[in-house]
Amino acid sequence: MNDRPAADGADDRPAADGRGVGEFVTAWATALHRAHYVPISAEQRHRIVTGLADRVVTAVLAGPGGPGEGRRIGADLVAAGFGSPEALGGTIAVLTSRLLGDLGVAADPTRTARLNDLLAELATGFTSAAHDHSLRAQDTVRLAALAARTQAEEALRVSEVRFRRFATHDQLTGLPNLTLLTEQLGRLSTAEAPTDRVGVCCLDVDDFAAVNDVLGYQVGDLLLREIAARLGALADGRFDLVARLDSDRFAILVRDTTCAGDVVKIADRALAVLAAPFRVNGTEVPLTVSAGVAEGTVADGGAARLMRAGEIALHWAKADGKATLRLFDQDRSNADAERYRLSAAMPAALRRGEFTAAYQPVTALRSGRLAGVEALARWRHPQLGLLSAARFIELAERTGLVVALGSQLLEQACRQASRWQRIQPGLYVSVNVSVRQLHRTGLAGEVAQILDRTGLPPHLLHLEITEQAVIDLTGVVTQTLAALMQLGVRIVIDDFGVGYANLANLRSLPLYGLKLDASLTRPSAQPARWPGARRPGTDDDFLGTVVSLGHRLGLVVTAEGIETAQQAHRLTAAGCDNGQGWHFGRPVPPDEITAGIVAQQHREAVPPGPELPVIPVQRR
Amino acid sequence: MERPEWAPADVDLSRPSVARAYDYWLGGSHNFEVDREFARQALAAVPDLRLVARANREFLHRAVRFMLDEGIRQFLDIGSGIPTVGNVHEIAQQVDPHSRVAYVDIDPVAVTHSTHILAGQPNAVALLEDLRHPEAILDHPEVRRLLDLDRPVGLLLVSVVHAVPDHDDPYGLIRRLWTALAPGSCVAISHVTTDSRPDEMGEGARLSGRTNTPVTARTRAQVEDFFTGLDLVEPGVVWSPLWRPESEADVGEHPERMSFYVGVGRRR
Numbered sequence: 074m075n076d077r078p079a080a081d082g083a084d085d086r087p088a089a090d091g092r093g094v095g096e097f098v099t100a101w102a103t104a105l106h107r108a109h110y111v112p113i114s115a116e117q118r119h120r121i122v123t124g125l126a127d128r129v130v131t132a133v134l135a136g137p138g139g140p141g142e143g144r145r146i147g148a149d150l151v152a153a154g155f156g157s158p159e160a161l162g163g164t165i166a167v168l169t170s171r172l173l174g175d176l177g178v179a180a181d182p183t184r185t186a187r188l189n190d191l192l193a194e195l196a197t198g199f200t201s202a203a204h205d206h207s208l209r210a211q212d213t214v215r216l217a218a219l220a221a222r223t224q225a226e227e228a229l230r231v232s233e234v235r236f237r238r239f240a241t242h243d244q245l246t247g248l249p250n251l252t253l254l255t256e257q258l259g260r261l262s263t264a265e266a267p268t269d270r271v272g273v274c275c276l277d278v279d280d281f282a283a284v285n286d287v288l289g290y291q292v293g294d295l296l297l298r299e300i301a302a303r304l305g306a307l308a309d310g311r312f313d314l315v316a317r318l319d320s321d322r323f324a325i326l327v328r329d330t331t332c333a334g335d336v337v338k339i340a341d342r343a344l345a346v347l348a349a350p351f352r353v354n355g356t357e358v359p360l361t362v363s364a365g366v367a368e369g370t371v372a373d374g375g376a377a378r379l380m381r382a383g384e385i386a387l388h389w390a391k392a393d394g395k396a397t398l399r400l401f402d403q404d405r406s407n408a409d410a411e412r413y414r415l416s417a418a419m420p421a422a423l424r425r426g427e428f429t430a431a432y433q434p435v436t437a438l439r440s441g442r443l444a445g446v447e448a449l450a451r452w453r454h455p456q457l458g459l460l461s462a463a464r465f466i467e468l469a470e471r472t473g474l475v476v477a478l479g480s481q482l483l484e485q486a487c488r489q490a491s492r493w494q495r496i497q498p499g500l501y502v503s504v505n506v507s508v509r510q511l512h513r514t515g516l517a518g519e520v521a522q523i524l525d526r527t528g529l530p531p532h533l534l535h536l537e538i539t540e541q542a543v544i545d546l547t548g549v550v551t552q553t554l555a556a557l558m559q560l561g562v563r564i565v566i567d568d569f570g571v572g573y574a575n576l577a578n579l580r581s582l583p584l585y586g587l588k589l590d591a592s593l594t595r596p597s598a599q600p601a602r603w604p605g606a607r608r609p610g611t612d613d614d615f616l617g618t619v620v621s622l623g624h625r626l627g628l629v630v631t632a633e634g635i636e637t638a639q640q641a642h643r644l645t646a647a648g649c650d651n652g653q654g655w656h657f658g659r660p661v662p663p664d665e666i667t668a669g670i671v672a673q674q675h676r677e678a679v680p681p682g683p684e685l686p687v688i689p690v691q692r693r
Numbered sequence: 694m695e696r697p698e699w700a701p702a703d704v705d706l707s708r709p710s711v712a713r714a715y716d717y718w719l720g721g722s723h724n725f726e727v728d729r730e731f732a733r734q735a736l737a738a739v740p741d742l743r744l745v746a747r748a749n750r751e752f753l754h755r756a757v758r759f760m761l762d763e764g765i766r767q768f769l770d771i772g773s774g775i776p777t778v779g780n781v782h783e784i785a786q787q788v789d790p791h792s793r794v795a796y797v798d799i800d801p802v803a804v805t806h807s808t809h810i811l812a813g814q815p816n817a818v819a820l821l822e823d824l825r826h827p828e829a830i831l832d833h834p835e836v837r838r839l840l841d842l843d844r845p846v847g848l849l850l851v852s853v854v855h856a857v858p859d860h861d862d863p864y865g866l867i868r869r870l871w872t873a874l875a876p877g878s879c880v881a882i883s884h885v886t887t888d889s890r891p892d893e894m895g896e897g898a899r900l901s902g903r904t905n906t907p908v909t910a911r912t913r914a915q916v917e918d919f920f921t922g923l924d925l926v927e928p929g930v931v932w933s934p935l936w937r938p939e940s941e942a943d944v945g946e947h948p949e950r951m952s953f954y955v956g957v958g959r960r961r
Contacts, residue, residue, distance in 0.1 A: 103942075109720060110747040112754045112779025115940065154779075157720045210722035214713070214775070217806030218725075222704040225801055 097175035098126045101167045105150075108159030121153050129168065130176065133187045143194025148202035150195075156203045164199075165192055243317040245294060246301030254316040254324055258376035261328065271376070272327035272336030272368040273383035276304070276343060279361045279395040281321035292353050296360070297321065299353075303346045307339075324383065333368040333400055340364045340398050361396035363387060368401075382406070416468040418454075419478075427453050428478055430485045431660035434669065435503065435631060435653045438645040443673060445501035445535065446493075447653065448486035449660045450478065466507075475507045480519060487527040487534060489663050494529070497670045503535040505567065508542045512549055517556030524560070531561030537588060538564060540572040543579070558583035565631070570619060579626075586650075587623045589616075591634020594644060594654070616647045624648065704801050711904045712774035712803040715852070718746035723775045723806065731903060738896035741950065748933040748951040749883050750779070753851045755937055756881040756957055757784050759926070760847040763959075765879060767793040767840045771824050771870075772853025775803050776810045781849065782817040793839050797822045797830055799856075799906065824853060825861050827869040845877035845960075852953070854919065855885040856906040867919055871960055878960040880923060883933060884916045889949040916954040923958030930956035 102122040241253035285293040304315045347362045365387025386401040432446040452460040469475035490502035563585035571590040623630040632644045635654030709731035713724035717732040773796035785792035796819040807819030857863040887894040887910040901908040917930045933953040934944045
């Protein structure tokens with residue numbers, strides 16, 4: 074502060090007129106106080122104004138103590154806090170109207186001139202200081218605003234980071250979550266990203282629910298954290314991230330792959346680190362993990378496809394026995410999808426009557442006459458055309474629809490066979506019965522009703538069951554078979570010779586016949602003679618033994634899959650009773666069987682001679 | 694909508710701030726054109742608003758000096774605004790250099806500016822907080838560091854309580870604040886009213902709706918209710934110039950025109 078020493082004051086300053094200066098000070102201080110509030114006491118105010126007044130008096134009476142004294146007084150007024158326009162106005166008013174009068178001195182031209190000069194300088198100094206003061210204040214408030222904004226932005230950033238972390242990371246393990254994984258994949262699949270091939274490895278702990286159920290969620294959570302830590306430790310620069318998708322599912326995202334092998338290697342490593350024993354509270358918890366791997370391009374939304382492919386592959390790993398790794402394969406996926414579509418379409422198809430039976434002739438080998446037919450399920454699919462049983466029976470078994478489908482086919486077959494009795498009495502129809510049907514109570518009752526409705530004699534219905542179906546003879550199966558036998562229906566073991574044959578069970582069953590699997594009919598692939606074998610067993614030896622086994626047990630033996638005359642001859646020679654296969658006829662619509670029967674009757678009725686006209690075959 | 698506690702404060706320099714407008718009314722230059730525009734509109738509604746602001750500021754200083762006389766050496770100034778000449782720590786430290794002051798304001802610019810002014814000042818601090826979160830203020834580590842809540846505190850709520858609307862329970866908030874303080878603590882409140890100048894001050898209050906802190910004017914009885922549970926210091930709740938004036942001249946002819954009810958209560 075400009076605390077300049079007062080002028081020496083030796084000249085014409087009124088010597089004994091302190092009272093006059095005092096009145097002036099009071100007037101000035103009052104004017105300032107009224108004009109502008111400064112939080113100081115009246116005494117402080119008085120002291121400040123007294124100091125200023127002394128300098129003013131000196132300047133007017135003795136001449137300015139130096140250049141710029143008026144300016145300094147104005148500036149000091151502002152510095153003391155009296156910086157408002159009203160304070161300047163009040164000061165000028167008090168100085169012009171009261172100063173000389175209060176001092177009791179004459180307003181001679183010199184003093185008047187000095188006072189005017191002083192006022193001019195004071196006003197300049199005051200406004201200049203006030204202006205500077207304002208500018209400084211503006212600077213500080215602007216800096217404050219800037220700092221406040223920076224701080225607010227920083228705080229916003231921090232809270233956004235915190236919020237984003239919360240939204241994109243799993244709280245239990247701290248790993249990125251599905252949201253972040255999806256985001257990353259999405260980013261990789263955008264056009265501007267340089268990455269074009271990406272791999273995904275989906276991991277799932279096998280039977281993790283059991284861990285939670287048996288050991289409790291706390292142990293489960295500890296395990297998940299340990300798994301997350303091991304997987305997280307695997308990550309290197311090539312990993313985009315290791316994520317926990319949900320509960321016990323994890324995923325590894327690999328960038329810049331060249332082929333599926335790159336990801337398989339990483340998946341193998343993941344399975345290896347997870348294969349090491351897990352210990353919780355000192356107890357070893359055995360765990361296995363399944364993995365599904367997919368790799369490919371991610372441009373144009375391929376990322377979502379890739380993720381789904383990884384999940385599908387994981388599903389395969391689970392279906393194929395768990396604790397293993399499967400690589401996504403488009404063909405398998407297509408087949409899966411196809412099977413799923415077929416499976417889903419089946420109930421409606423059944424309602425619309427799209428399932429029909431085709432019939433394949435069964436020929437008595439010695440006479441060459443038609444002995445019976447086997448009814449085989451067919452699906453007249455509106456888009457895919459005629460589908461053979463191989464395409465859909467397994468699906469129907471899985472969904473349980475095979476029961477309804479079986480009933481429908483059984484009724485169709487019996488009705489058809491009943492019609493054929495008019496032109497070939499004694500022609501039997503063979504119908505396959507699935508394991509599921511056999512395990513259902515009420516099958517025998519249903520068969521009885523169908524026979525009733527269709528009028529087919531019971532012994533002309535042959536039910537073919539697999540060895541597998543009777544490997545476990547539970548109460549229901551035994552009762553059903555016994556009831557069917559009582560109805561007079563004939564039971565035949567299908568595909569004999571390739572499954573597990575429970576001979577002890579066969580012994581106790583009321584069987585009518587055996588149907589040899591086609592693989593016994595054809596020559597074996599391996600040479601029958603093995604070095605060191607004590608006795609050479611030929612294909613014919615096997616065949617003869619099986620046929621004679623059947624015959625010794627009083628069973629009728631039918632051979633399937635006969636494709637050539639040579640095979641037919643061989644089976645006849647082996648003593649087989651009936652033969653079935655393309656050599657005798659493919660599965661055909663019932664009209665063609667009818668036509669065949671009629672043709673056979675013509676051949677038998679008319680002695681060999683000129684060719685008979687061909688009976689036109691009607692097709693539906 | 695109230696911002697969640699974790700969300701950072703909003704620094705919107707396109708909206709006028711009452712803190713900076715108040716600075717302008719007091720003759721300060723720590724304000725922006727948007728603040729001055731609002732301040733001038735308010736001046737058009739209440740031509741002597743500068744005097745009103747000044748009278749309020751004078752009450753603050755008298756209240757602080759009263760508390761210093763009572764032996765209080767630590768202050769919690771909520772709604773401290775833009776620091777101008779004669780801040781609480783300056784006044785208090787004139788009496789006792791060891792006096793401690795915590796300034797609290799909801800305006801981020803006011804707080805950063807205060808922080809700047811207080812640099813190198815170990816016994817004063819400025820915090821960004823909201824009067825509506827009393828516990829956040831009382832439990833703030835800086836408040837705890839600076840103030841000993843087991844000893845009397847001067848709680849200054851000058852020209853701030855009217856910024857809390859009724860639905861935010863201002864009575865409950867203020868009670869929560871002073872009940873956390875030691876016996877012997879004092880609470881100073883100054884509060885806008887439209888009792889004496891319903892038209893002019895009503896228009897001023899309406900204009901405040903443009904700022905971040907709209908005003909809820911209250912009656913004398915409502916202001917007195919804030920002191921329920923405290924011993925109201927003489928002369929009770931009065932017009933701002935009438936609270937223990939230092940001279941007859943300071944009162945002026947129409948103290949009611951200053952439109953602020955003020956009072957100081959002491960915690961038993």
